[in-house]
Amino acid sequence: MSSRFARFAFRAPHWRGVSRAARGLRGLAGLALTMGFALAAADGALAQTCQSQFTNINFGSIDPTTGLSNDGTGTYSVQCQGLANRTVRVCPNLGSGSGGDTGSGSPRIMLNGASQLLFTFFQDAARSLVWGSAVWPWAAQYPVPQFDIALGPTGQASQSFPIYARILAGQNTAAAGAYSSTFSGGHTLISSGYSTVGNCAAISALGGTHPSFTVSATVARACSLATSSVDFGTRGGLAATVDASGQIRVTCTSGASYSIGLDGGLSGAPTPTSRKMVKGANSITYGLYGDAARAQPWFNTAAFFQSGGTGTGSAQTLTVYGRIPAQTTPPPGVYTDTVVVVVTY
Numbered sequence: 001m002s003s004r005f006a007r008f009a010f011r012a013p014h015w016r017g018v019s020r021a022a023r024g025l026r027g028l029a030g031l032a033l034t035m036g037f038a039l040a041a042a043d044g045a046l047a048q049t050c051q052s053q054f055t056n057i058n059f060g061s062i063d064p065t066t067g068l069s070n071d072g073t074g075t076y077s078v079q080c081q082g083l084a085n086r087t088v089r090v091c092p093n094l095g096s097g098s099g100g101d102t103g104s105g106s107p108r109i110m111l112n113g114a115s116q117l118l119f120t121f122f123q124d125a126a127r128s129l130v131w132g133s134a135v136w137p138w139a140a141q142y143p144v145p146q147f148d149i150a151l152g153p154t155g156q157a158s159q160s161f162p163i164y165a166r167i168l169a170g171q172n173t174a175a176a177g178a179y180s181s182t183f184s185g186g187h188t189l190i191s192s193g194y195s196t197v198g199n200c201a202a203i204s205a206l207g208g209t210h211p212s213f214t215v216s217a218t219v220a221r222a223c224s225l226a227t228s229s230v231d232f233g234t235r236g237g238l239a240a241t242v243d244a245s246g247q248i249r250v251t252c253t254s255g256a257s258y259s260i261g262l263d264g265g266l267s268g269a270p271t272p273t274s275r276k277m278v279k280g281a282n283s284i285t286y287g288l289y290g291d292a293a294r295a296q297p298w299f300n301t302a303a304f305f306q307s308g309g310t311g312t313g314s315a316q317t318l319t320v321y322g323r324i325p326a327q328t329t330p331p332p333g334v335y336t337d338t339v340v341v342v343v344t345y
Helices: 021-045 200-204
Strands: 004-009 048-053 057-062 071-080 087-094 108-112 115-122 145-152 156-167 177-183 188-194 214-221 223-228 242-252 257-262 275-279 282-289 309-312 316-322 334-345
Touching: 048 188, 048 223, 048 257, 057 156, 071 087, 071 145, 071 188, 071 214, 087 282, 087 309, 108 214, 115 177, 115 214, 200 309, 223 334, 242 257, 242 334
Parallel strands: 057 214
Antiparallel strands: 004 334, 048 071, 057 071, 071 156, 087 145, 087 188, 108 115, 108 177, 115 156, 177 214, 223 242, 242 316, 257 309, 257 334, 275 282, 275 334, 282 316
C-alpha cells in the first residue's frame, strides 16, 4: 500500500480583504567465370565468421500516467575473424519481437497479457532513426544499421554498439503489470560478409546467426494529486451558513483502486466538522463533505466518508464541499487552514 500527499489551502471569509573470347577459348572462358563465382562466394560467406550477442533491455519501473516517454539502452557486441586486413560488414537485423508490432514495423509492442506497451529501437542517441531489418516488409522505411569491422593484421576484431530504446509517450492508460517482448529466431538475424559482397540486403541473403534477448518494463501502480482551494469568499458576518466547494484531481494507473481521505487540518481536529480556520488566537469552525447536501463528512478514518475509485490513467475530478455553520462572528481578517489530502492505492 502506498500513499501520496498534497496540501489543500482554504480561505475564510475576508472581512476586507538501402567478350566473349575467340571460339577456341569459349570453354576456358566459361570455366574461368565459374571459378571466379565460386571464389567470391567462399570469400564472402565462409572465410569469415562473427559471433554476436545482445544485452537485455530493461526500462525498469515506469509511470505512464505522466504521459511522458521513457528511454532505455542496450548493447550489441560482435567478435569477427577472417582474412587479415579485410573489412567485415555486419548487419544485425531486428524484427518485431514476440510482442509484434502495430502493423507497420514500428512501434513494436511489449505485452502483459492483453495489455500493450508501445516501444521501438533506434540507431542514434537522438532516437530519430529506427533500427529495422533488411528482411522484413518495412526495410525501405526502417533499415538495418551497417557496421564495418576492420580485422587488421591479426584477422580478428571485436566491437560493441549501443541500442537506443524508447517507450512512447502518451500511453497513460497502460495497466499496471510486467511487460515484455522476446527477440530470437527470425527476429534477430545477424548476417555478415566481407564488405566486397555488398550492402546489408545482399549480405542478409547469406543467412546468419540468431542470438536472443528480451525487452521488459514494469508499469507500477502510482497516483498523483492536484487541488484547488475551497474559498468561502468575503462575508460580513457568520449569522447564517456559508457554503463553498473546491476540487481534488487524482490521476492513478489504469486499474489501480484508490481511496482519498482528508485530515483534520492544522488544528488537528478530531472530527471532520470541527476543523478550524484561524487568524492569530481567533478561529472559524468549518467542515468538509463528500456530497452537495453536506450529509457525508469527509475525513481520513474509516468511520467517516472517504472518496474512492479505480484509476483510468487520466485525471479524475472530485468535488470537496465545505460549510461554515452559523456561529459567532470573530474579528475581521483572513482566516485560513491547510488540510492534507491522502490517496491510498
